[in-house]
Amino acid sequence: MADLTTNFAGGIRCPNPFWLASGPPANCGEQVLRAFDAGWGGAVWKTLGDPIVNVSSRYSSVDWNRQRMMGLNNIELITDRPLDVNLREISEVKKRFPKHAVIASLMVESKREAWHQIVRQAEDAGSDGLELNFGCPHGMSERGMGSAVGQVPEYAELITSWVKEVARTPVLVKLTPNISDIRMVARAAKRGGADGLSAINTINSITGIDLDTLTPRPDVGGKSSHGGYCGPAVKPIALHMVQQIAGDEQSRLPISGIGGISGWQDAAEFILLGAGTVQVCTAAMHYGFRIVEDMIDGLSNWMNAKGFRAIDDFCGVSLPRVVEWKNLDLNYKIIARIHPEKCIGCELCYTACWDGAHQCIHLDRATAGNVHGRRTPAQVEAESARRIASTPIAKLDGANGDGGPYATPLARIPRVDEDECVGCNLCALVCPVDGCITMDRVDTGRPFESWEQRSAALAKGGQC
Amino acid sequence: MIAASDEIGRRFAEIHPAFDPQAALVEANRCLYCFDAPCTAACPTHIDVPRFIKKIATANLRGSAVTILESNILGSSCSRVCPVDVLCEGACVLHRYNKQPIEIGRLQRHAMDYFYRSGRRLPFTPAPDRAAKVACIGAGPASLACAVELRKRGYGVTIFESRPLAGGLNTYGVAEYKLRPADSLREVELVKSLGVEFRFGVNVGGDVSLDDLERDYAAIFIAIGLGPPTPMKLPGEELEGVVDALRFIADYKTAQTIPVGRKVAVIGGGNTAIDAANAARRLGAGEVYMIYRRSEREMPAFLFEYEHSKLEGVQFRLQTQPVAIRSAASDARRVGALECVRMELGEPDRSGRRKPEPAPGSNFTIECDMVIPATGQSRFLDFLSKCRGVEVKDGCVVTDPATGRTANSRYYAAGDCVNGGREVVDAVAEGKRAGLGIVSWLCGAGW
Ligand SMILES: Cc1cc2nc3c(=O)[nH]c(=O)nc-3n(C[C@H](O)[C@H](O)[C@H](O)COP(=O)(O)OP(=O)(O)OC[C@H]3O[C@@H](n4cnc5c(N)ncnc54)[C@H](O)[C@@H]3O)c2cc1C
Ligand SMILES: Cc1cc2nc3c(=O)[nH]c(=O)nc-3n(C[C@H](O)[C@H](O)[C@H](O)COP(=O)(O)O)c2cc1C
Numbered sequence A: 001m002a003d004l005t006t007n008f009a010g011g012i013r014c015p016n017p018f019w020l021a022s023g024p025p026a027n028c029g030e031q032v033l034r035a036f037d038a039g040w041g042g043a044v045w046k047t048l049g050d051p052i053v054n055v056s057s058r059y060s061s062v063d064w065n066r067q068r069m070m071g072l073n074n075i076e077l078i079t080d081r082p083l084d085v086n087l088r089e090i091s092e093v094k095k096r097f098p099k100h101a102v103i104a105s106l107m108v109e110s111k112r113e114a115w116h117q118i119v120r121q122a123e124d125a126g127s128d129g130l131e132l133n134f135g136c137p138h139g140m141s142e143r144g145m146g147s148a149v150g151q152v153p154e155y156a157e158l159i160t161s162w163v164k165e166v167a168r169t170p171v172l173v174k175l176t177p178n179i180s181d182i183r184m185v186a187r188a189a190k191r192g193g194a195d196g197l198s199a200i201n202t203i204n205s206i207t208g209i210d211l212d213t214l215t216p217r218p219d220v221g222g223k224s225s226h227g228g229y230c231g232p233a234v235k236p237i238a239l240h241m242v243q244q245i246a247g248d249e250q251s252r253l254p255i256s257g258i259g260g261i262s263g264w265q266d267a268a269e270f271i272l273l274g275a276g277t278v279q280v281c282t283a284a285m286h287y288g289f290r291i292v293e294d295m296i297d298g299l300s301n302w303m304n305a306k307g308f309r310a311i312d313d314f315c316g317v318s319l320p321r322v323v324e325w326k327n328l329d330l331n332y333k334i335i336a337r338i339h340p341e342k343c344i345g346c347e348l349c350y351t352a353c354w355d356g357a358h359q360c361i362h363l364d365r366a367t368a369g370n371v372h373g374r375r376t377p378a379q380v381e382a383e384s385a386r387r388i389a390s391t392p393i394a395k396l397d398g399a400n401g402d403g404g405p406y407a408t409p410l411a412r413i414p415r416v417d418e419d420e421c422v423g424c425n426l427c428a429l430v431c432p433v434d435g436c437i438t439m440d441r442v443d444t445g446r447p448f449e450s451w452e453q454r455s456a457a458l459a460k461g462g463q464c
Numbered sequence B: 001m002i003a004a005s006d007e008i009g010r011r012f013a014e015i016h017p018a019f020d021p022q023a024a025l026v027e028a029n030r031c032l033y034c035f036d037a038p039c040t041a042a043c044p045t046h047i048d049v050p051r052f053i054k055k056i057a058t059a060n061l062r063g064s065a066v067t068i069l070e071s072n073i074l075g076s077s078c079s080r081v082c083p084v085d086v087l088c089e090g091a092c093v094l095h096r097y098n099k100q101p102i103e104i105g106r107l108q109r110h111a112m113d114y115f116y117r118s119g120r121r122l123p124f125t126p127a128p129d130r131a132a133k134v135a136c137i138g139a140g141p142a143s144l145a146c147a148v149e150l151r152k153r154g155y156g157v158t159i160f161e162s163r164p165l166a167g168g169l170n171t172y173g174v175a176e177y178k179l180r181p182a183d184s185l186r187e188v189e190l191v192k193s194l195g196v197e198f199r200f201g202v203n204v205g206g207d208v209s210l211d212d213l214e215r216d217y218a219a220i221f222i223a224i225g226l227g228p229p230t231p232m233k234l235p236g237e238e239l240e241g242v243v244d245a246l247r248f249i250a251d252y253k254t255a256q257t258i259p260v261g262r263k264v265a266v267i268g269g270g271n272t273a274i275d276a277a278n279a280a281r282r283l284g285a286g287e288v289y290m291i292y293r294r295s296e297r298e299m300p301a302f303l304f305e306y307e308h309s310k311l312e313g314v315q316f317r318l319q320t321q322p323v324a325i326r327s328a329a330s331d332a333r334r335v336g337a338l339e340c341v342r343m344e345l346g347e348p349d350r351s352g353r354r355k356p357e358p359a360p361g362s363n364f365t366i367e368c369d370m371v372i373p374a375t376g377q378s379r380f381l382d383f384l385s386k387c388r389g390v391e392v393k394d395g396c397v398v399t400d401p402a403t404g405r406t407a408n409s410r411y412y413a414a415g416d417c418v419n420g421g422r423e424v425v426d427a428v429a430e431g432k433r434a435g436l437g438i439v440s441w442l443c444g445a446g447w
């Protein structure tokens, strides 16, 4: 049976690697208690610091084809509750849930004394670890905090070292993605003595503009401000950043993966790229704490199926599979194969290949002898437009219709010109039917050869 | 007895009600946006279905409506009356995906309702006026579609219609729960606003001769549809309470006072018979029987119409042939019963359907106080014989399908009078092609 218990960054223990990220779901003790009841393994408290004043509205989102909140944007600041109230609630939660992880997220002015003081207060309250919020990209950064620190490696290193002077529990540094190379700050945090890294915080964004009022969202009295973007849309960016720091010798530290995690598959992917725990904010805001049940259940079932007994068994397993482009095999070849029995005849692969790829999918199955047919999309459409169609009427057309709907007509099933297919995957990506287009390996008969090898060989050849 | 039209409205609640806006968006987003989409190919007018659906999804309802109207000026009535199961929706690839085709008809209606609700601004501007004029005979769907193609290119059009209202069977024939006359007439207004002239109450061949038209117009377009139902030649057909289906339907639709029987027998197995039977039910008849001589499998009505009719409470008397209409015991002038005979199905006949033969001695009567014959429409043979040089075969005008041109180069034709009685959308498609055919002929002739 899969064992999800986790011991993270040298001493943060928890029943499973699913933590609430610092944000609205971990705003107060009452919420965190309910979250732990629902099954969450840990929670990073909404960032503590000098209380602030928020605006309304605060959030906006990106929907995609009616799917709500594919991306979420916020202009909210750190906690707006008094520090002593938060600290008291942290103590209460720890008393009720001693085995769960409570991490205090911290952000204060860039003064050594201020950091010392809040670290002591958080640890005295009973938190199991600290997360330094160097990532908040809006509002706080205008005041010299959050991403204003996270974007300057020297500041990040200095503040981390201040914290480490007094901290007794593991110190995580939460990184901002709003920087050209996240490894620069990751390395600085490591030099400053951090015990772990959390990545990523939100990404600078403007989600959109109300086309009636012409005000960007979210609208605060006719004005808006850039916010921080998160949710499913940011997962690929977060995964890349996790891979970057996990694959970098000088940054290597335990990682708490964050960004767009909404289910167990996302979590597994972060862990495969080196995360030891994962944090969730948007998905919990969207569907509530109950989503953790399937995260735990799904991950356990997958681990059992794969034979992984513990998180460590697969943590970072996919990392070696990410290499630099120059080390990929130039002689590996795949081509698209359409499985006609599954094809529904939407012809999306055809138009995608013509307009977005290499013009090597053709509609010529029904026109024999036209093997390398080159009917352009415009010709195909013009032929259809000329065709005369009429309503089938039994009395006029003979026998009653055979009832339809019918199998995909041969003429609508596209054909891949295998000599021309470059194996880009686009058709398989657009095909709505699972398994209808497979990308099949073809043997080129040539051994592995990377660009690096090929260019080295060319250079050598050039010399002689 | 039913009188007021609001009572008709109540009894004929729509069978395909409008989407609410949220539901339309959900549905529009399901469309895959197929390339060379089969739904578009299946539509006789080739409406660019995925394009108009995409525009609904992006909240561009005006653009969606114009996309529809560019291909089909009767996009609103077609969205309501088309047998979509055997057209666009039948062709939707999602049948083979998750078995839930896109509700194209209702989405089309959604866009068209917006168009009419938001003030019916012209979808296109006609070209500057040209000298040549075309006469269209009949103001049904075929003529309306033809007239619009001509007006778009600046030609003058006069439509001659013997009835007081335009729209043809869209106004007078289609079941009320699909399309109401008011909705048919607002499309006529749209056509009128493009500059088409209408002359009502004019019976061409009677009030106005074809010679007159030939003199005053460059081309003549025939779109007279089909005639009244052919008499069944049954004893008792002259009794009170025998009303042919088309008259029965036209009367209730134009909300004249309609007596409907308590027990009604509808004779026929086609879509018109079904419409009449359903209407009789909705107008209050207690028992409605549909008398059809073959079996369910041979029934010419669309399967979905047959299924719907069963839900309306119509009782089917299959393999049954009427032999006489009997008068009532209380009143010798009125219908009292329908005498029928059972039919056995023999070998397949020329149409491939098994031939029904009366079973000797199986006569029986069905008690009823109204009989509605619905056994197919006649042809306007007399009128067509006056159209010089126009070839007619099996009662249908012979045309070149691509241009609607008849054997006489100045005469074009489309719709039921050509195709023998298909659907509104076929009449529109043929009318459109004929319109374009006339345009290219006029251009060629230097007009
Ligand atoms: C009861 C019934 C229900 C139907 N239901 C549906 C349905 O649900 N969906 C669907 O798609 N189709 C339906 N149809 C079929 C559809 O109505 C027709 O296919 C379509 O209306 C044909 O259009 P048209 O323009 O050819 O002819 P029509 O609509 O018949 O129009 C012809 C017009 O010409 C006029 N006319 C005739 N002779 C002359 C003359 N000599 N001078 C001047 N005017 C003349 C007539 O008065 C009429 O207005 C139904 C048909 C019937 C009978
Ligand atoms: C409304 C909101 C408020 C947030 N506040 C904080 C915060 O106070 N401190 C912090 O470190 N991160 C904060 N975050 C960032 C989240 O902790 C997390 O890094 C980010 O949302 C990405 O994860 P997700 O895609 O699961 O939401 C906030 C996010 C949101 C949506």
Ligand code: SF4
Binding pocket: A338, A339, A342, A343, A344, A345, A346, A347, A348, A349, A350, A412, A413, A414, A427, A430, A431, A432, A433, A436, A437
């Ligand atoms: S995208 Fe897939 S289903 Fe659509 S035509 Fe291509 S192979 Fe067939």
Ligand code: SF4
Binding pocket: A346, B030, B031, B032, B033, B034, B037, B038, B039, B040, B049, B050, B091, B092, B093, B094, B101, B102, B104
């Ligand atoms: S066939 Fe169906 S899914 Fe494809 S474009 Fe038409 S309505 Fe959309």
